Amino acid sequence: MRLIPISAATDPLLEVRDLQVRIPTRRGDLLAVDGVDLTVGAGEIVGVVGESGSGKTLTAYAIMGLLSAPAVISRGVIRFRGQDLQALAAEERGRMRGSAMSMVFQEPLTALNPVFPVGTQIRDVIRRHTNLSDRSIRGRILELLDHVGIAGPERVAAAYPFELSGGMRQRILIAMAIACGPSLVIADEPTTALDTTIQAQILELLRRLVRDDGISLLLISHDFGIVADLCQRVYVMYAGQVVEHATAGQLFDRPRHPYTSALLGCMPAARDGDAPLDTIEGTVPTVIDPKALCRFADRCGYAQARCTEQSPPRQTFGVVQDALCFRAAELTLPGLVTPSLTDGVLP
Amino acid sequence: MGVLYLAKRLGWMLFILFGSTVVIFLVIHVIPGDPARAMLGPQGTPEAVETLRRELGLNDPLWQQYLIWVGRALTGNLGHSILLSKSVLELLGERVTTTLLLSLYALILAVLIALPISVMSATRRNTIGDHVGRLVVLIGLAMPSFWFGLMLMLLFSVRLGWLPVFGYVSPLDDLGQHFSHMVLPAVALGSGYAAMIMETTRNSLVDVLNQDYIRTARAGGLAERLVLWKYAMRNALIPTVTVIGIQIGYLMSGAIVIENLFAIPGIGRLMVNAVLSRDYPVVQGTMLTVVFVFAFANLCVDLLCAAIDPRTARE
Amino acid sequence: MLGEFLRNLRSNRVLLAATVGLAVFILIAIFAPLIAPHDPNVQNLRVTLDPPSHRFWLGTDEFGRDLASRLIFGARNSLIVGLSVTLLSGLIGTALGIVAGYLRGIADTVTMRAADVMMAFPDLVLALGLIAVLGSGLDSTIIALTVALTPIFVRMVRSRVITVRTEAYVAAAKLIGVRPPVIAARHIMPNVLGGIVVQGALTFAFAVLGEASLSFVGLGVPPPAASFGNIVAEGRDYMIQAPWISISGGVTIMLIVLCFLVLADGVRDAIDPYQRGH
Numbered sequence: 001m002r003l004i005p006i007s008a009a010t011d012p013l014l015e016v017r018d019l020q021v022r023i024p025t026r027r028g029d030l031l032a033v034d035g036v037d038l039t040v041g042a043g044e045i046v047g048v049v050g051e052s053g054s055g056k057t058l059t060a061y062a063i064m065g066l067l068s069a070p071a072v073i074s075r076g077v078i079r080f081r082g083q084d085l086q087a088l089a090a091e092e093r094g095r096m097r098g099s100a101m102s103m104v105f106q107e108p109l110t111a112l113n114p115v116f117p118v119g120t121q122i123r124d125v126i127r128r129h130t131n132l133s134d135r136s137i138r139g140r141i142l143e144l145l146d147h148v149g150i151a152g153p154e155r156v157a158a159a160y161p162f163e164l165s166g167g168m169r170q171r172i173l174i175a176m177a178i179a180c181g182p183s184l185v186i187a188d189e190p191t192t193a194l195d196t197t198i199q200a201q202i203l204e205l206l207r208r209l210v211r212d213d214g215i216s217l218l219l220i221s222h223d224f225g226i227v228a229d230l231c232q233r234v235y236v237m238y239a240g241q242v243v244e245h246a247t248a249g250q251l252f253d254r255p256r257h258p259y260t261s262a263l264l265g266c267m268p269a270a271r272d273g274d275a276p277l278d279t280i281e282g283t284v285p286t287v288i289d290p291k292a293l294c295r296f297a298d299r300c301g302y303a304q305a306r307c308t309e310q311s312p313p314r315q316t317f318g319v320v321q322d323a324l325c326f327r328a329a330e331l332t333l334p335g336l337v338t339p340s341l342t343d344g345v346l347p
Numbered sequence: 348m349g350v351l352y353l354a355k356r357l358g359w360m361l362f363i364l365f366g367s368t369v370v371i372f373l374v375i376h377v378i379p380g381d382p383a384r385a386m387l388g389p390q391g392t393p394e395a396v397e398t399l400r401r402e403l404g405l406n407d408p409l410w411q412q413y414l415i416w417v418g419r420a421l422t423g424n425l426g427h428s429i430l431l432s433k434s435v436l437e438l439l440g441e442r443v444t445t446t447l448l449l450s451l452y453a454l455i456l457a458v459l460i461a462l463p464i465s466v467m468s469a470t471r472r473n474t475i476g477d478h479v480g481r482l483v484v485l486i487g488l489a490m491p492s493f494w495f496g497l498m499l500m501l502l503f504s505v506r507l508g509w510l511p512v513f514g515y516v517s518p519l520d521d522l523g524q525h526f527s528h529m530v531l532p533a534v535a536l537g538s539g540y541a542a543m544i545m546e547t548t549r550n551s552l553v554d555v556l557n558q559d560y561i562r563t564a565r566a567g568g569l570a571e572r573l574v575l576w577k578y579a580m581r582n583a584l585i586p587t588v589t590v591i592g593i594q595i596g597y598l599m600s601g602a603i604v605i606e607n608l609f610a611i612p613g614i615g616r617l618m619v620n621a622v623l624s625r626d627y628p629v630v631q632g633t634m635l636t637v638v639f640v641f642a643f644a645n646l647c648v649d650l651l652c653a654a655i656d657p658r659t660a661r662e
Numbered sequence: 663m664l665g666e667f668l669r670n671l672r673s674n675r676v677l678l679a680a681t682v683g684l685a686v687f688i689l690i691a692i693f694a695p696l697i698a699p700h701d702p703n704v705q706n707l708r709v710t711l712d713p714p715s716h717r718f719w720l721g722t723d724e725f726g727r728d729l730a731s732r733l734i735f736g737a738r739n740s741l742i743v744g745l746s747v748t749l750l751s752g753l754i755g756t757a758l759g760i761v762a763g764y765l766r767g768i769a770d771t772v773t774m775r776a777a778d779v780m781m782a783f784p785d786l787v788l789a790l791g792l793i794a795v796l797g798s799g800l801d802s803t804i805i806a807l808t809v810a811l812t813p814i815f816v817r818m819v820r821s822r823v824i825t826v827r828t829e830a831y832v833a834a835a836k837l838i839g840v841r842p843p844v845i846a847a848r849h850i851m852p853n854v855l856g857g858i859v860v861q862g863a864l865t866f867a868f869a870v871l872g873e874a875s876l877s878f879v880g881l882g883v884p885p886p887a888a889s890f891g892n893i894v895a896e897g898r899d900y901m902i903q904a905p906w907i908s909i910s911g912g913v914t915i916m917l918i919v920l921c922f923l924v925l926a927d928g929v930r931d932a933i934d935p936y937q938r939g940h
Contacts, residue, residue, distance in 0.1 A: 623880065
């Protein structure tokens, strides 16, 4: 059912190489993102999964150029349509934000300015990136609201955020993100704060935008269910690193990294019958002095002596899959067993 | 903005005004001590005290005295000054504009000084400029305004001779002279007020700049100027405007002392003189005027807040 | 809270300086007769308006009184006013605030509407109205400033009580039948205490400023008694010949108030280190 090619071998839309984000703290520099490689092809939906603190949101901010002090990009390259983004002047970068690439945030309530009507907030973005007259901007706003499935766009455009429901607000944010025809949209936990039924509607909307408008989507989530539902390829992040990268199918069928497998084990639908849900003991470490070791070792059920003595190698499997683990080849890790969740992902 | 909201605020103001008349009345009539005796001083014979008591209606039941007093006040009859042989209303009328102008200048000055500094402080957090700004705030809060006024007077009027030492000229007589007389009082009065505004605006702006919607505005590519002055400021101004309103009381307290320092014939000076000479009708009249002005200013601030933040009016 | 405050004291030099400054101020005020080099009220017309010297550290005023000694005794009056006003309005405000916040209902409504009405008067205007009846003097100054500064105390305590009383542990105590006075003392007071200390420090600062303002317009502590406001007011007439009179009076007020403001800030940080925007 998916006609879009899975591999992004030819000239990806977005290419991140060896990205490192540093946050200076009193105890030393925190490596919030450390050596991330990531690509998004045209028309592709790519997922980034991880617990909070894994560096997935900061990766998105780095791509968008939204890192705020004291966080800085300390290494790496971000290419968008082949162009090195860090080489751009702040002004050019600003012109790109909101037009060529844009972002949808997690909390639709706090992500909209409470003291302006939502229409005004969309208008300011359009006005920034186009030379349209106020009249045509007005038309464009109504068209956008209609496009994201809002009934009565006139009334909604004049409303303040506090007068709208969570789902409505998220549609507004999506409308704002696609207002100037971006080729890449980054969605950071776009449905986390919403009810389940609304979640499904928003995901359906995102899927439609990718299919109909040729937008590429980088979807950040902690929820494998959503990623399984939408994404073709998935990056699993842990403690600032990509620990595994695979197609959604490979990931759920045959995860290669113990962390991926453990995350899958935490999903409510993952295990048969009455078997208790797994939990991963411990928390994501904050990396200040990177030592040569596997960062997951202290929480890993498969850890060996070498895991705390050397940095694990990145091992590749087939065209797409790779994992940052010594034992990636030898282990047979449990994946996702309930087929219902993976419907539409597996062939 | 809803009519309902407006009606609510108006009702609240009326309640406050009603309550304050009770307080003013009680202060003068219930506190131990006989106003008539106090007015006449030690020389007053018992007969004279009794006559004055009857004249002032002090022998009637309290509630009756109150109703009579309020009834008269509503028709503009605030009694006669015991000392100045003028009606209280007349005395207030001559002076209230002066105090309002002084407070207004101080307010404008304070806002003009405080806003740019607090924006600088909030956007360049923990730089030298920010630290200096915060120190200035502390000093501004701690410095007695009358003393600051005295120092300004010493420097600009006495030593440098740039400005008149004290006195007042009406704007209708000579606008230039009016302003040259008002500069130092307004600066002295506005300094502490400016410090309060700065403190509030800086902290609320720091808070607002960390909000999600600011990130959304930046993600939309909006210019930093627009993000700061439109998207952040509109939100940061809500606490600022509230503080400006609440602290108008501070401004009026300060005006009393500043008017005395600079010999400005406003209601503050009138009140102090009335208190010194126990001219109770004038004391009551000035208190009433101040409360009225304060309550009205707060009503304006409430409406302004509702205009800035649509959530207030629709709650 | 105390532990956190002491820890902050070690790392924050400004806070340390303010605390030491206040300790010095209080000691000077208490031991004024022992410290003051001269009698603050003895006139010596041979040395009027003397500039600062060995004999008179800060110079003399128009009656030849030693300014340093007058400031030292002024600190005493300032402390008496500040402490009395803070204790009185703190006690009354806390009691009313707890009653209003804990009982809610009619008690709350009456108390809070009364506080609202009182707060419709600027502090100094209410104080002056009271002094008009009471006559000026140390006692009247204390009463007038107490009445003016209590409503804000009531409001602060009440809002904290309301926040605390909805917490789960208070609800639990109520559920197992702990009596209201015990709940108030055990659970609510400790959590409201920090706010009271902060408000107390601010009240002290306002009381010192208020006393100085009242004295300055001649309605506070009556001369010849030494008071900061009196000293600035007296110096005003000799601004040209002897500017040190007003300057030293004002600087002293400012330093004391500054110490209290910094202290209030420090306590606030100790209660909730994450509350502030920096």
